[in-house]
Amino acid sequence: MKDYPIEIDDYLSGNMSISEQQAFEERLRTDAALAQEFKLQKEMFAMYGNESWAEGDEDILKTDQAKQLQSFFKSDEASDIKATINEVITENRTSVNSRRFWFIGIAASIAVLLTVSLFVFKDKNYEELYASFIHLDEIPSLVTRGEDAHKLLEEAQLLFEAQKYEEATQSFSEYHQKEATINPLSYIYNGIAYIELGEFDRALVQFKRLEDSNTLQAKKAKWYRALVFLKQKNKTKLKQTLQTILDNNSNYKYKEAQELLDMID
Incomplete structure (x- = not known):
């Protein structure tokens, strides 16, 4: 199996040199499988990474759902979830093969997505x-x-x-x-x-x-x-x-x- 997940994670985390970034971006334009996995992992990375939520997209930020999500991500509950996810990934990244790390990343992201979905839809009447x-x-x-x-x-x-x-x-x-x-x-x-x-x-x-x-x-x-x-x-x-x-x-x-x-x- 190709090491797409680890390469993508290194790119998103800023762990590549400038030349490596350029080579990776060139491959994104020619490798459809890499581009597809990059899109998915970028979305997941944004879920448990430290980037500002939907930064720069003012129209999205004005929606009621966006305001609910922003409030949730600022809560202690969301912080605990993110910390747990990052801890699990950090502990497993150096000790397992790329396939297992990829599934850990997916599982972690699914956990966040499920939590957010439950929070927004089950608790939408708060x-x-x-x-x-x-x-x-x-x-x-x-x-x-x-x-x-x-x-x-x-x-x-x-x-x-x-x-x-x-x-x-x-x-x-x-x-x-x-x-x-x-x-x-x-x-x-x-x-x-x-x-x-x-x-x-x-x-x-x-x-x-x-x-x-x-x-x-x-x-x-x-x-x-x-x-x-x-x-x-x-x-x-x-x-x-x-x-x-x-x-x-x-x-x-x-x-x-x-x-x-x-x-x-």
Whole structure:
């Protein structure tokens, strides 16, 4: 069997000299079998390589499916999969013949493709789930309208309600810096605003502050943390967080946590 897979991998990985690259590219124009395998392996290489996803193709990147894939590839779950694939290939490349390495590459790529397919198609309703579980109407108002002492907090809530999330987070941050006594509900509003902006780490910081507030609202932190992972489509951390809620049936949103877990399993 020809060493097409290893040659292609060396080319894609940049392990060829300039003269070797030129010779390889010339063969691509004349060897139909090589060209066919090159196309396949290039696609697989892009799946578990470090290249930016569909870099330079702005039309593709604007599609909903592309946004879902980009979000998935940035998740911890995708990073773990890529690391495992690269580890398996690295361990086997020097110790097995080219045929076996080729099949390892195919198997690894199939694993990625299956995972992505399951993520996109099985979990395509994550946005709908988030919308159905967020229940903004259940969050009490932050202030009584017109109270001078809470003008900044009132402004932040009005910005939030107008879906001006960037401005809302700025107002909440100013409020948190100026006030000695913080209304814990502001952490919920601010955290949700960060979720809507796609700034998930900052959202988690807000819900950690909520958890540490030692108030009656603190018990809600786990649920809102779960909503971060739901919006992020991070299934692993979502399931872990829901399980912590289900450890005690007196926990906030226990019933909803069980329902959501059943939906994503």
